[in-house]
Amino acid sequence: MSDDDARSVVKQVFTEYLVTHALRKTPERFAILDEIYSREGHFDIELLFNYMKNKNYRVSRATLYNTIELLIDCKLVTRHKFGRNQAQYEKTYRSGHHDHLIDTRSGRIIEFSDPRINDIIKSACEDNSFILHHYALYVYGEQEKGNH
Amino acid sequence: MSDDDARSVVKQVFTEYLVTHALRKTPERFAILDEIYSREGHFDIELLFNYMKNKNYRVSRATLYNTIELLIDCKLVTRHKFGRNQAQYEKTYRSGHHDHLIDTRSGRIIEFSDPRINDIIKSACEDNSFILHHYALYVYGEQEKGNH
DNA sequence: ATACCTGCAAAGGGTTTGCATCAGG
């Protein structure tokens, strides 16, 4: 599946979500989705705001906050609170679930994934009659110098 | 080990930390530590502030924020950012590591622990030459009604 | 035509900071 294909699938998912919830398919909402899916890595609202401003696409911060909430709800975007600061976001579709090592000195974030985590989550949910929505595993520490 | 013993051990740990880092052993710092370790469950700064005010122990919020930072650094307290709101804290000494299921509807938090998580963290750190400080696993979802 | 949505700016709320005062070493 090409990148363009992925972006059109994502657009479909969002469209269906909007229809199902009787929400309007405004151009801003799709422009935001497209901007997010055209980039890699983490971002915060301010960064997204600047990305779009630099393309001369005018969106207000209010709309960004509003739209990202919808995207989280339909699982196209994930929100993280790594440090003490503002929220970080990332696209989720076709990125596969992964977790994060956070270097507390540099703030750098390394992604990793381990298939065993799923089993643990599953049993924790079963044990507590819990219906999973999503999960996040954050590992804080420091990366040794010189090896990377 | 009794509760009182635990509290005195914790006080020792904190004292050593302060000495090592050439920080002052002020009465406020120990009063805050003691207040935290005399209670169970999660708390935020505002709650802690009120706890102490109600005991007629005057501490400023600034000191609470400052001190809790030290307690986190010496691993006597853990900070969580479950939702979008303010930080939640909990004492860590002798509570054993545990993780959290967060009911996104009610906000209720259930603790669980799974020994397998440790292996996963360890290998993730090894693979990335990462020196672990701490980690947190958050599982978001909804608890089924009627079973609890 | 009717809500809903957007943009703007102001309000909000948790956390941090500046500064004068206090007190531990």
Add this chain to the structure above:
DNA sequence: CCTGATGCAAACCCTTTGCAGGTAT
């Protein structure tokens, strides 16, 4: 004594909210 710590309040910053005007349906 000297420097770090405290308390207070103001500043900060990210996020939310209110309102007037615009637009999807």
